[in-house]
Amino acid sequence: xxxxxxxxxxxxxxIFFIGGTLFACLKKKISQAKKYSDIYILLGILxxxxxxxxxxxxxxxxxxxxxxxxxxxxxxxLSLIIYFTYKRWNYxxxxxxxxxxxxxxxxxxxxxxxNYDKTLMPALLSYWFVPHVIVYIIGYAFLxxxxxxxxxxxxxxxxxVCKYIILEMADNLAYFGYSCVxxxxxxxxxxxxxxxxxxxxxxPKETWALLTWMSYLIYIHLRKxxxxxxxxxxxxxxxxxxxxxxxxxxxxxLPSAQNSVHVYSN
Amino acid sequence: MINRKIFQKPWGxxxxxxxVIILIALALIAELLTDFKPITxxxxxxxxxxxxxxxxxxxxxxxxxxxxxxxxxLSSIPTCITAIIFFITLSLAxxxxxHEDIPGKSGLMLSFSNLxxxxxxxxxxxxxxxxLGLVVLRRALPLNKRNLGFLxxxxxxxxxxxxASLGSGDRKSFQINLEEGKPNQxxxxxxxxxxxxPFSLKLLNFHIDDFPAKVALVKNGADKIDTKIKNNLxxxxxxxxxxxxxxxxxxxxxxxLSVYDSVKGFVSSKDIGAAPAxxxxxxxxxxxxxxxxxxxxxxxxxxxxxxxxxxxxxxxMTNPDxxxxxxxxxxxxxxxxxxxxxxxVNRPLSISGWxxxxxxxxxxxxxxxxxSIIDAIRDPWLPVVxxxxxxxxxxxxxxxxxGRNIRHDENENKF
Numbered sequence: 031x032x033x034x035x036x037x038x039x040x041x042x043x044x045i046f047f048i049g050g051t052l053f054a055c056l057k058k059k060i061s062q063a064k065k066y067s068d069i070y071i072l073l074g075i076l077x078x079x080x081x082x083x084x085x086x087x088x089x090x091x092x093x094x095x096x097x098x099x100x101x102x103x104x105x106x107x108l109s110l111i112i113y114f115t116y117k118r119w120n121y122x123x124x125x126x127x128x129x130x131x132x133x134x135x136x137x138x139x140x141x142x143x144x145n146y147d148k149t150l151m152p153a154l155l156s157y158w159f160v161p162h163v164i165v166y167i168i169g170y171a172f173l174x175x176x177x178x179x180x181x182x183x184x185x186x187x188x189x190x191v192c193k194y195i196i197l198e199m200a201d202n203l204a205y206f207g208y209s210c211v212x213x214x215x216x217x218x219x220x221x222x223x224x225x226x227x228x229x230x231x232x233x234p235k236e237t238w239a240l241l242t243w244m245s246y247l248i249y250i251h252l253r254k255x256x257x258x259x260x261x262x263x264x265x266x267x268x269x270x271x272x273x274x275x276x277x278x279x280x281x282x283x284l285p286s287a288q289n290s291v292h293v294y295s296n
Numbered sequence: 297m298i299n300r301k302i303f304q305k306p307w308g309x310x311x312x313x314x315x316v317i318i319l320i321a322l323a324l325i326a327e328l329l330t331d332f333k334p335i336t337x338x339x340x341x342x343x344x345x346x347x348x349x350x351x352x353x354x355x356x357x358x359x360x361x362x363x364x365x366x367x368x369x370l371s372s373i374p375t376c377i378t379a380i381i382f383f384i385t386l387s388l389a390x391x392x393x394x395h396e397d398i399p400g401k402s403g404l405m406l407s408f409s410n411l412x413x414x415x416x417x418x419x420x421x422x423x424x425x426x427x428l429g430l431v432v433l434r435r436a437l438p439l440n441k442r443n444l445g446f447l448x449x450x451x452x453x454x455x456x457x458x459x460a461s462l463g464s465g466d467r468k469s470f471q472i473n474l475e476e477g478k479p480n481q482x483x484x485x486x487x488x489x490x491x492x493x494p495f496s497l498k499l500l501n502f503h504i505d506d507f508p509a510k511v512a513l514v515k516n517g518a519d520k521i522d523t524k525i526k527n528n529l530x531x532x533x534x535x536x537x538x539x540x541x542x543x544x545x546x547x548x549x550x551x552x553l554s555v556y557d558s559v560k561g562f563v564s565s566k567d568i569g570a571a572p573a574x575x576x577x578x579x580x581x582x583x584x585x586x587x588x589x590x591x592x593x594x595x596x597x598x599x600x601x602x603x604x605x606x607x608x609x610x611x612x613m614t615n616p617d618x619x620x621x622x623x624x625x626x627x628x629x630x631x632x633x634x635x636x637x638x639x640x641v642n643r644p645l646s647i648s649g650w651x652x653x654x655x656x657x658x659x660x661x662x663x664x665x666x667x668s669i670i671d672a673i674r675d676p677w678l679p680v681v682x683x684x685x686x687x688x689x690x691x692x693x694x695x696x697x698x699g700r701n702i703r704h705d706e707n708e709n710k711f
Contacts, residue, residue: 145527149507152620152641209696216685216692225642227469227653227673229681230460232412237391244384248377255373286394 039081040140046074047109047129054116054125071113071129078106091150094163097279098144103164105135107171111203115175119199127178158221162214169210170274173246176203177271180264187261197260200267201253208246215243234284235292238277245270307369312378319382319423323415334413339465340676347462354426358433371430379424386411386420421461428454445694452687455680463677470673471655474499474623476666483672493672494648498626500636504663506616508532508550509572509593513540513609521614529614532574542581543605548588549575556598562590568664569597572616576603596661615662623654623668639670650674 050070057063082102085093093099112128115121179200218239219229230236249266281287302310338346361367369375390411411417432451435443470483470490474497481496510529512521523529527538537546553570554562562573573592579585587603593613594600603611622640627647629635639645639654646652650672658665 143526145523145529147529148531149617150619152618155620156642205695209692212688212692212695216688219685220682223678224644225653226655227644227651227671227675229678232390234391237387241384241387241391244380244387248380248384251373251377251380255377284392286392 036081036143037140039077040136042077043074043105043136044133046070046077047133050074051126051129054122071109075106075109075113078102078109082106085146089146089148091148092160092163094159095150095154096144096147097282098139098142100163100167100278101135101139103167104171104174105132105139107168108132108135108174111168111171111175115199115203119196121196121199123182124175124179124196124199127182128175131174131178153225156221156224158217158224162217162221165210165217166214169207169214170278172203172207172210173271173274176200176207177268179203180267180271183260183264184268187264197253197263200264204246204249204267208243208250211239211243211246215239233292234287234290235277235281238273238281242270242274242277245273305365307365307374308372309374309378311369312375315375316378316382316423319419320416323419326415330415334410335415335418337413337461337465343462343465347458350425354429354433358430358437362434367430370427371434375423375427376431379420379427382420383424386417421457425454425458428457445691445698448687448694449691452684452691455684455687459677459680459684463675463681466674466676468674469671472497472652472670472672474625474668474670476500476502479626479628493650495627495629497652497670498628499623499666499668500626501624502621502657502665502668503624504621504657504665505619506552506572506663507619508552509574509616510614511545511547511574511576511591512612512614513543513605514612515609516607532572532613539581541609543609544579544581545611546577546579547574548577554592554598556592556601562592562601567597569595571595571598572613573598573601574613576611578603578605578611580606595664621654621657623670625652625668625670649676 047070050067050073053060053063053067053070057067082093085099085102093102109129109132112125112132115128116125179196183196183200218236222231222236223229245266249263249270252263252266276284281290281292300308302314337343357367393411428450432447432454435446436451468485470485472480472483472493474480476499479496479498481493482490483493484490508531511532512529513525514521521529525540527540530536530538530540532547532550534547534550537544539545551562551564551573553565554573555565555567555570556573557563562575571592571594573590575588575590577586577588585606587605589603590601591603591611591613592598592601593615600612602613605611620640622638622643624636624638625645627635627637629648637645639652641654644651644653651674653671653673654668655671656669658667661667
């Protein structure tokens, strides 16, 4: 048995998100659609939270150890952030593309079932484990959505669909994400000092986390500068997310990372 | 920027990139002169003198040349972005090239595989620190409440890079191998330089808590366990039933510590060298054949046991993963006072300016290890780096808090 009953939870999440998104699209045509959209999306988020909670109880450890487990949290936080961003900015396309990405992550987890495993190596038995990984996942979720917005913006520029650029929204998400990633990086350094006596060892995952952090640093500084080139800014924001993906998953395939302490265990 | 000739003021990206190229050229010359050998960073008191001189220089430049075009440019966003890009490029190379020391490597490749200790890295760090340092001074003098968040982020980062680079020459790390019952006060580093500590350590007891062992279905002739098979590598607990491929596997008995008895099979034991064993019943769903037998991962005393399944597969037990391991240590300092403490992974111990970390043990002996490997680490610049970390944490919370209220230039949406 893999993750207990994941297909059922995945199916429920999918139904709720598709339903919620459809109702949001139809809110001008059907009365009450807005209310149903909110209910469906919140139920989708709740379903994921319940699954994570059950998994935590069964495993008797925080489900944050394997790549698949981090993806569960990712889709949960991403959907939460998408919902609040949508409520704040009322920008339907973000909800549609964002929820598609959430469902993509859920589908990926469905297609790659994991054998659940209670073991946790001694180095991970620390009070830093949960805050370090959680702030990273929240940060990744913010930055994932900022990348979606960058793509929407680039699409608008290249296809001249409309000239309404949503840079302010992208900025907010990038700032939130950047703050979380900074906290994750510093928590990781403080934790590493406690386990191995070194706060920085140029471990490939650390190096790529630093690269990710610096890529967003460039974005933030580009935005502060008198640069009249939205295209460059949006490309920077999108490419920074590509660096982030390498740091998160790509690292497992890099020859330089074969001895890394961070490669997800199988 | 477009209608401006190079070096026509105010300077921008072009000049900043040119400066990076000049820095790389200078670093290359320095590498050639030092025969591409990794740099040994200065230690106390030289690093402290360098630190003070550098800070005085930055403050001096800021006080007297703050408004000259070159210094304005050095603390501007184009230099900041190029400094980050320079640092990113080097970090990218570090992140892509495996950086172990390969014997026989020489010249350019040697410095490439050890970039953290190359002149390129020094050049990049100095460029970043100078640009960042000048910005910090510009905003800090005179101090304005509105700049506190900015300063926490920028000064925090500056402190971390500054103290981590200059302090690394004073960082000492020695490994102490402790054998049960034998006092030891000698530790050696990776270069085989050994020192005597002002205290001696004696291992009283080494202890491991294990998880239960796991069971794996392996194809005959395969050289590794296929972890993708559903349920493969499940934890062995009594009465657990799982299906792996076409086999229904039931754990009828699990003995965390046992020895083999030729008559009774595996029996529980507290002897040294006892290993986990499990009585397993396997039913093939296709032909209803049931096989029952013991599996064990074995130890230096117990022979491993596997169950063969119809010449196609076999079942084996993997070594149990450690849950936590710790050492009870008697510490005797110079004043002859004895104290007994426990060191555990994630729970280091401080003594006489050193921190002691539980690192490893005799892996072959596993839970019966009589050896505990401890790292003794001293890093006198750590409080400064930590101050930087905490400033950065404060800065991040500030950024998270103000988020969208950050001001941008008005013409941002034009493209």
